[in-house]
Amino acid sequence: MHNRFHRSAFRNRFRFALPCALIFAAACAAPPFEPAESAGTPTFSVLSPELVSTASALRDRALEDERAWSFLEGLSVEVGPRSAGSAGDHRAVVWARTTLQAWQLAKVRAEAVTVPHWDRGNESGRIVSPFPQKLVLTALGGSVGTPEGGLEADVLRVESLAAVGALDAGDAEGKVVFIDERMERTKTGDGYRTAVAKRVAGASAAAEKGAVGLLIRSAGTSTTRIAHTGTMRYRDGVPRIPAAALSNTDADLLGAQVRRGGPVRVHIELGARDLGEAESANVIAEVVGRELPEEVIVLAAHLDSWDLGTGTIDDGAGCAIMAAAARLIADLPQPPRRTIRVLLAANEEHGLSGAKAYGERYGDAMAQHVAGLESDFGAARVWSLRSRVAEDQLPLVDDLAKLLAPLGIELGGNEAEGGADLRPLRAAGVPVFDLAQDGSDYFDIHHTIDDTLDKVDPASLRQNVAAYATLAYVLAEQPGELGRVLVPEPQDGP
Numbered sequence: 001m002h003n004r005f006h007r008s009a010f011r012n013r014f015r016f017a018l019p020c021a022l023i024f025a026a027a028c029a030a031p032p033f034e035p036a037e038s039a040g041t042p043t044f045s046v047l048s049p050e051l052v053s054t055a056s057a058l059r060d061r062a063l064e065d066e067r068a069w070s071f072l073e074g075l076s077v078e079v080g081p082r083s084a085g086s087a088g089d090h091r092a093v094v095w096a097r098t099t100l101q102a103w104q105l106a107k108v109r110a111e112a113v114t115v116p117h118w119d120r121g122n123e124s125g126r127i128v129s130p131f132p133q134k135l136v137l138t139a140l141g142g143s144v145g146t147p148e149g150g151l152e153a154d155v156l157r158v159e160s161l162a163a164v165g166a167l168d169a170g171d172a173e174g175k176v177v178f179i180d181e182r183m184e185r186t187k188t189g190d191g192y193r194t195a196v197a198k199r200v201a202g203a204s205a206a207a208e209k210g211a212v213g214l215l216i217r218s219a220g221t222s223t224t225r226i227a228h229t230g231t232m233r234y235r236d237g238v239p240r241i242p243a244a245a246l247s248n249t250d251a252d253l254l255g256a257q258v259r260r261g262g263p264v265r266v267h268i269e270l271g272a273r274d275l276g277e278a279e280s281a282n283v284i285a286e287v288v289g290r291e292l293p294e295e296v297i298v299l300a301a302h303l304d305s306w307d308l309g310t311g312t313i314d315d316g317a318g319c320a321i322m323a324a325a326a327r328l329i330a331d332l333p334q335p336p337r338r339t340i341r342v343l344l345a346a347n348e349e350h351g352l353s354g355a356k357a358y359g360e361r362y363g364d365a366m367a368q369h370v371a372g373l374e375s376d377f378g379a380a381r382v383w384s385l386r387s388r389v390a391e392d393q394l395p396l397v398d399d400l401a402k403l404l405a406p407l408g409i410e411l412g413g414n415e416a417e418g419g420a421d422l423r424p425l426r427a428a429g430v431p432v433f434d435l436a437q438d439g440s441d442y443f444d445i446h447h448t449i450d451d452t453l454d455k456v457d458p459a460s461l462r463q464n465v466a467a468y469a470t471l472a473y474v475l476a477e478q479p480g481e482l483g484r485v486l487v488p489e490p491q492d493g494p
Helices: 021-028 049-062 067-079 087-102 161-165 191-208 248-259 312-330 353-368 391-407 420-427 458-477
Strands: 106-119 123-129 133-135 137-139 151-158 176-179 213-217 243-246 265-270 273-287 292-302 338-345 369-374 382-388 432-437
Touching: 049 312, 049 391, 049 458, 067 087, 067 312, 067 458, 087 106, 087 273, 087 312, 106 353, 123 137, 123 243, 123 248, 133 248, 151 213, 151 248, 161 176, 161 191, 176 191, 176 248, 191 213, 191 243, 213 248, 213 265, 243 248, 273 312, 273 353, 292 312, 292 353, 292 420, 292 458, 312 338, 312 458, 338 353, 338 458, 353 369, 353 420, 369 420, 369 458, 382 391, 382 458, 391 458, 420 432, 432 458
Parallel strands: 151 176, 176 213, 213 243, 292 338, 292 369, 369 432
Antiparallel strands: 106 273, 123 133, 123 265, 137 243, 151 265, 273 338, 382 432
16 A cells, blocks of 8 residues: 555655646635624633634634645646546545645555546537537446447437336337436535436436436536536446436537427447446544544545546545644644544545445544544535534534634534535444535536636635634534434435
8 A cells, every 4th residue: 555655656746836826816816705793702601711712813823824725736736636546546645645744744644445446438429310419428427338339319308317217118218318407506505416316326217217328417507518427326237328417508409409399319429437446545644632632523525536627626625624724723832632633535426435444444433533524515615504413512512603603604503414424423423513615606617627726716715724623623622522413314415
């Protein structure tokens, strides 16, 4: 493991002279984040004045700290796309470990994880008849490829995954099923929960009805001509058919041709292939606790990305936020009472391999995991704090919300989900917290070629760091226990 991910691969990483200088300058021109006006000095019922004072100073200092941007720019520019098992994935592990070591975090390590390695290959599509047009599409992650020379068939349009299941036997025989379901844009991102179902399960549902291929309207809200990828799953015992997502504009085009009546025929070529298993790693770093080092607060994000963009929003931003939050806490005059552990997980996108490996490795130590936080929703400003704690801990959550209020963050409910890479913690009843970001525009670029560095506002990135650093520090420092709470398993998230 350590021989493979050796440090020398990035010995000269600091040679780069900001090849994205123009992008950075434009991003920095955004108005700075200004904390919300206070309605007076809040009263804290649980936290001591000393803890409040230190946490408040940490929060304010984070708003001036540029290390998250430095991390994010480096990961985006020097590594870029890093799908599980790829050469980019290997570079990312080396880069992240080297960077966290340079930041002088403690116990930096790469813990081996076996991941699936899927390659997209070349892809193209077009409407053959009645009105020939090019189609912008992209294979769904895990899809099989088309036969040599491509796949050509008539289109059967349906409006939802449920409508596929309602088809009569023979309706889709020999056809390409097109699920034309539009995703709703919301601040919370909840529209994704509905839209993603067709991406995950549509191929097997269509194959059961005799289809030879699947096209879906992208699980995304973009109005430009880009397609959104994302993982899909085949069910055992069902034929595996090629599956791809159309850009929303091309879904409009295909739907318009279908509505004109008569058969619509498409030609699809996907070079996708399964390359078997490969080696990757979870990259971990710590701020070791001064009194209870065995008790752990986990700050999670995922290091992998899809291959279309540079993985900046999903989830380079999360990695940068968590790393910078930990470094700011490490800068304090004394470490917090408990250990803060940064987990940059392998292969969240295509099977949660890193999360599963973490659960297996640390399963016997879950009783010492005190809380989990995850950042995997881009870099837009945090607007809400949600918790998942026992009822008797809600006064602490109220105090946490008071600390975060100057950042423009309001108190939400006690129904936090915690994020996909925290599933092993949730299963053990570890309390989790969500810092909900504004997702209004997130799904315009999620899983697309447009997931690039210029989409990040540095001021918003710093606000995220301030929120996570404050929350993590207080959870690591406060003397009380958070206990355990059962958390229902959430649906697949972004």
